[in-house]
Amino acid sequence: MKYILLVYSDExxxxxxxxxxxxxxxxxxxxxxNANGQYLGASPLQSVAKATSVRMRDGKRLVTDGPFAETREQLGGYFLIDATNLEEAIAIAERIPTVHKGTVEIRPILELSGLPSEK
Known part of the structure; x- marks a missing residue:
């Protein structure tokens, strides 16, 4: 099963x-x-100061600087993994260095048919 591990911390x-x-x-x-065949992707994100949020309300586009939520912790990166189950995903999440100062949110990927194949 594929999981995304969302990495949050206070920049x-x-x-x-x-x-x-x-x-x-x-x-x-x-x-x-990668050596274990579990790596699908990962990347840190640039600073929240470079974020842009887009919303559509009543047919109008609203573009604002920064993240959607006002919070102390911001999304700082992600790992996309293939794990046998949630317990295995948790074991990987606890090895992400940011977990010591922030939070790693684990979300199973909902696979949809018809999406373009990975390159």
Whole structure:
């Protein structure tokens, strides 16, 4: 089953050195997941300051700077994995470095027929 692991944290909680170490550990984890046939994709996101939110209300487009929610933790990246079950996904999530200062949300992927195939 495919799962997306959404990585949330407070961007201001990390020093530059901690962030770089987190990136290194995350890359190492992706290499291990790839070797196990579980890696489908992963990427950190740029700062929430670069986010744009789009909404359609009454036929009108509303575009605003920043994320939709006002919260201390922001979506900072994701891992897309293939895991046997939720327990295996949890075991992978607890290895993501950001889990020590933030939250990793695990969501099963709803697979739809008719979508373009992966490249």
């Amino acid at each position: 201001t909680a990390w020093t530059e050195n901690e962030r770089e170490q987190c990136f290194k550990e995350s890359v190492h984890l992706t290499q291990e997941l």
